[in-house]
Amino acid sequence: MLKPRSTPTRELVNLDGVWRFAIDSRVGDRPWTALLDTPLEAAVPASYNDLFVDAEIRDHVGWVYYQRSVRVPRGWANERILLRFDAATHAAKVYVNDDLVGEHIGGYTPFDIDLTDTISAGEEFRLTVAVSGDLTNETIPPGKIEVGMDGRKKQVYFHDFYNYAGLARSVWLHSEPLSRVTDVTVVTGFEGATGSVDYRVETDGTGEVAVRLSDAAGVVVAQGSGPRGTLEVADVTLWKPGAAYLYELTVELHDAGSVVDSYPVAVGVRTVEVRGHEFLINGQPFYFTGFGKHEDTAVRGKGHDNAFLVHDFQLLEWAGANSFRTSHYPYAEEVLDFADRHGIVVIDETAAVGLNMGVVGGMSGTPPFPTFSEQYAGAATQAAHAQHIRELITRDKNHPSVVMWCIANEPASNEEGALEYFTPLVELARELDPTRPLTYALVMFATFQNDKIVDLFDVVSMNRYYGWYITPGDLTTAEQYLQGDIQGWVDRTGKPIIMSEYGADTQPGVHSVWDQPWTEEYQASFLEMYHRVFDRFPQFVGEQVWNFADFATSNGIHRVEGNKKGVFTRDRKPKAAAWALRKRWRGLEGRKPGSDGE
Template identity: 25%
Template sequence: MKQIKNFVDNIHNEAYKDHYMSPILEAGSYVLSGGRKEVSLNGNWNFSVDMYDNCLRAKWFLEEKTNSEGRRVPLDYGFDDWEEIPVPAVWNLVKPEYFYYEGPAVYSRRFFLKENPGGRVFLQFGAVSYEARIFLNGVFLGLHKGGSTPFGVEVTKELKEENRLIVIADNTRRQDQIPSENTDWFLYGGIYRSVSLLFVPDIYIKDMNVHLNDRENKEIKVSVSLGGCERFLEGEAVFSIPELQLETVISIGTEGEGQAVFKADGLSLWNPEDPKLYEVFVKLRIRGQVLDEVRDRIGFRTVETKGRKILLNGKPVFLRGACLHEETEEHGKAVTKEDIRQAFKKAKEMNCNFLRLAHYPHTEWASQLADEEGILLWEEIPVYWWIDFANPHTLKDAKNQLMELIKRDFNRASVVIWSVGNENPDTDERYHFMRELAETAKAYDPSRLVSAACLVDVVNLKISDRLEGHLDVIGFNEYYGWYDPDYEKLNVILEGSNPDKPVVISEFGADGYLPDGKAGSNVRGSEEEQKEIYEKQVAIFRKTDYIQGTSPWILFDYRTPKRLGAYQKGYNIKGLVTADRKREKPAFSVMKDFYEEVIKDEQADGSPV
């Protein structure tokens, strides 16, 4: 190819991103952090939106202040002079002009590391929306895709005493991404979960999966995998639960992995009424020397289905739930632990024992606090509405997000259902796409149930989806009384369907606003009409024995650019509680009373609440 003599790379090269498409930071990049030395990089970072992507185009991350002739050149950036914004946070709520911004933005932060204690150092992110390109001291470390799952990258060789960390966060919506271009929630941008440096030995415990393998015999299964070694010839992992005076040795094979199954006498099972957690430890021992140790707080329980029942610890359980988005008016998607506790408290006031975390992985704090509070969780990935089901790169992205979620929350007793999608059309491409996701979840984690929130067959008026054969629980989204006012269709669907497995009504509901000076169910979208719709829905649910859970849409009103009606004003107002979380709508009491009846029925049957 003939050389172009006046070619200027940073203005003429439209293939500029090709250099920053790999390495991809995937599910194997994250390292278990429990009990290890960790240095937080949270705090104020320098920030600028970069709508033309000039940090990549012009290689600002190199901080080249002179040209090849040694002469000073003008700079179009000033990392240390930019405004400061907090991390973790969403940029949308920092300044009004950033509220609707979608696209690339540049985060920069200096940090000092006077002493490296030896071993390896990993840079770990809780989540960055959506694509994140990471640079340390001018070196491109990798690209992560997926705005709601954790990732990490080793930085041992790149670290200096004084360091410059740059993150290009890009929340641009794209057809081939997960989620795709069209969603019914607000797509916040930024580094909105924690960032830290994690210090580990040269050979370290990378992952530890623990679960109750056999309820009757109180058998626990533990799997351990190591990092930092291509081949591992001699060593063992020592697993212990001090409260039970239990200790067992796990042999590590030549590939750096090992597992064991053993009895845990005296083990108390985790359940919503008694969410018992145990401190567990794993030590890596080589030739008698302890090289590494990790810890976690874990509850032990089983979840399975039998016919049309969901069994928790072998006993039927009805999932008394609600759907929940990861959002508050003050913090957006960067929710705090107090925000989560507040949501859990409100759910419990409604007699919930279950929450569907929609429509993407929520922060790891959610499952950790649910473990403590005794709340069962449905967690899902954002295979939402229509995506590029025929694209193998999109499937790879979805599988990676699923694996990152499963790896992160494998040890959480509260998580009982993995969901592989929501409201997708039953096409051939979608069927093969989501079947592979369901099979992936089952292969890696057979200890939990797999579901998806499916749409009704509106032609035949039946619960019918080809994906059902690959699910343990059928999720059923329906809005009769609202989008379709004809309740009789719901009766026809429920009476005419004959599923061989449990069904959870994963969404139902209606808008609910308080009209100025008006009242009554004749006002379309009013809180009174919302209440009436809930009353009719609940009456139908009571007659259907295969319904084993309900999660109305949604616990709190939340932001979405799709809802621009006179009373919506940029919010989905189907919440049972207002967006400020202060006022319960009348439909809240309908669900509270319904769940109280379920509790009384379970108590009368002698089943656990």
């Protein structure tokens, strides 16, 4: 699905702002058929949970309603008219005036609704969007809804970040020509100094496809025609980590001598490959340094914010990080666009977090019932998971910053049924994109001895917390556990290994001369121990600390104002560990694979 853009043949109107807002228990039946009877207004984009001081709204289970009026530009006659939602967490029903015009399930990927036959240019209409944050065993991520003794519904979920809901990303009204480009797929490569851009264009309507590739200065360097082909780029400038270079592929649809549609795609020429125990970008070994992140800020929840986007990338650069993982869901497209432009490497992850009943069993890892069963992750869950993979790869396939797909975080890959559950999903991901490696993030319970699915994947991504959840405060014993764990995966797989999560909760301002958990000194010592172990293994290709910044979680008593494993506070102040990481990662430049000159 192409992101709406303003081009010579397309226009868009941003619908962000303040919308009327109500929860379903406070409005009558069919509230979309009139103005919402509510005193409340909610910001878009933003999660609604933290906007209000009303606990009933924050903890609401069920549907909420957003509403505003929209006027279609007069000049859009004889155009296709569409509504675009960059995300609605986790399900949406969209009404124009009194009528349901579209639905979508999945909280972190976009969807379009075609209004061409519903409204007309110059017309004003009432737009109502019903959004549900409910999670069940048939959603991704999964969860369950319980009813308490007082009759209230309560959302239970099996992941450790707050279940923010609402319209957390932008909403657009946009136009497209009646004959139009509907999709573009780009695959790049190079041989010596000559780059290649394989393209495939899908269209609807009549017309002939023509393409041209321009360099960063706007000079056309290659041209082609037809719905698919290969463009050669002499003296190509490659897209590299830390040194982004983008070409622009302009795709046009010509009919009767006129351009009836035009759409631009940013292109970074680069290759990605796993060879033995190495992860290669442009044929050179690459070493990941960075974080697992979250889309999480005060008041906005998961609402996209460009100010935080810019500042977070500044902090990544300050720390010497070259990468991050979109834990645990696809991030806003603006984030990937920014990474493309600034040379930050991305591991792009689906929203499949919480597929693990062992987590419910606590650190024993003993599930109350099998994860991969109709009680929990059954056929319906698998189908929803497949749809998430389709929508993620369809949306993000052309981003040069995206070098690997992560199709699940901490699934119960040690349980029976895991292989049968994941095999068709891996096959689907490889069919959709055969060019990028695949991984999943290993939970602590999944060891090199009992994991059942690692052979399906290209890279071993480990989430490990020795020294925190296991042997807390005892880094000497934790180091022995970590050393043996990594060695086991090296011996079993021979594949590249990345530590996709490791970290310790830290309350800023708490200090101790001893290895005392929750202190800033302990967090720094914890990371130092892990790094000492990493450096013993040539098979190790990266380290992504959990987490970039503190973030909101559920109301569990083991959390105080959320998860405090961030090396930055939630408002982006550095803890001692941030300075320690800056020293290490900037010191790795020129020594670890993937740095300039190697």
